[in-house]
Amino acid sequence: MKLVETLAAIEALDLRHAELLSQQEQAALRAKTDPTVRQLRQRRAGLETLGQQQASALRQLEFEVAELRDRVKTHEKAIYDGSVRHPADLQRRQHELQTLSGKIGEFEETELAQMEAQEQTTRELTETTSELADREREVEQQRTADRGNASLLAEELAAGDEERRQLADVLAPSVMRIYERTAARRRPAVAKVVAGTCTGCRLPLAPRLLQEARQDHLVTCENCERILLI
Numbered sequence: 001m002k003l004v005e006t007l008a009a010i011e012a013l014d015l016r017h018a019e020l021l022s023q024q025e026q027a028a029l030r031a032k033t034d035p036t037v038r039q040l041r042q043r044r045a046g047l048e049t050l051g052q053q054q055a056s057a058l059r060q061l062e063f064e065v066a067e068l069r070d071r072v073k074t075h076e077k078a079i080y081d082g083s084v085r086h087p088a089d090l091q092r093r094q095h096e097l098q099t100l101s102g103k104i105g106e107f108e109e110t111e112l113a114q115m116e117a118q119e120q121t122t123r124e125l126t127e128t129t130s131e132l133a134d135r136e137r138e139v140e141q142q143r144t145a146d147r148g149n150a151s152l153l154a155e156e157l158a159a160g161d162e163e164r165r166q167l168a169d170v171l172a173p174s175v176m177r178i179y180e181r182t183a184a185r186r187r188p189a190v191a192k193v194v195a196g197t198c199t200g201c202r203l204p205l206a207p208r209l210l211q212e213a214r215q216d217h218l219v220t221c222e223n224c225e226r227i228l229l230i
């Protein structure tokens with residue numbers, strides 16, 4: 001293999017190495033937490049609290065309506081069983097009955113609106129619970145796949161490291177230093193020459209450089225400093 005071809009092979013291994021590391025990092029992140037699951041759990045907890053508050057408010061309202069109805073019964077009983085003797089008392093009780101009936105009507109309207117709100121909460125809770133279950137299943141499948149993939153990733157990393165070591169062994173340390181220095185600044189560090197042009201920066205190259213590159217010398221682009229592969 002020519003010198004620059006070897007460098008290009010090393011670079012391909014380096015890029016693959018970085019990609020494999022990133023895959024490992026992503027899998028490690030997925031093993032820890034899933035933002036969507038966390039968000040859905042928070043939403044579900046919020047809806048559960050809201051549902052409990054709504055149920056308790058509704059119970060309170062039902063209790064108040066029942067109390068009002070008891071008062072209505074008491075007045076009606078007194079009016080119809082003849083125990084009310086004085087007309088003023090009768091009038092007072094009839095007036096009280098009207099007021100109570102108005103209040104009961106208002107309370108029942110509120111009750112109806114609250115029941116609708118409660119139903120809405122229940123619907124949202126059902127949707128969120130099902131969405132959460134779907135997402136949790138997805139995450140678990142992904143984690144299972146990640147665990148299965150982990151050993152393959154590790155194997156490929158080790159094999160790549162070994163191959164790189166062998167390739168680097170045949171090159172002079174000074175050549176490797178130039179490659180490392182270029183790679184630290186820009187990727188790819190090795191750029192192909194196509195039609196006399198550096199594909200790294202798309203600028204034409206001086207004939208002198210092309211000539212040297214053809215002789216498998218380590219030549220860098222005068223513009224972008226990439227190592228030229230011809």
Ligand SMILES: [Zn+2]
Pocket residue numbers: 191198199200201202203221222223224225226
């Ligand atoms: Zn260039």
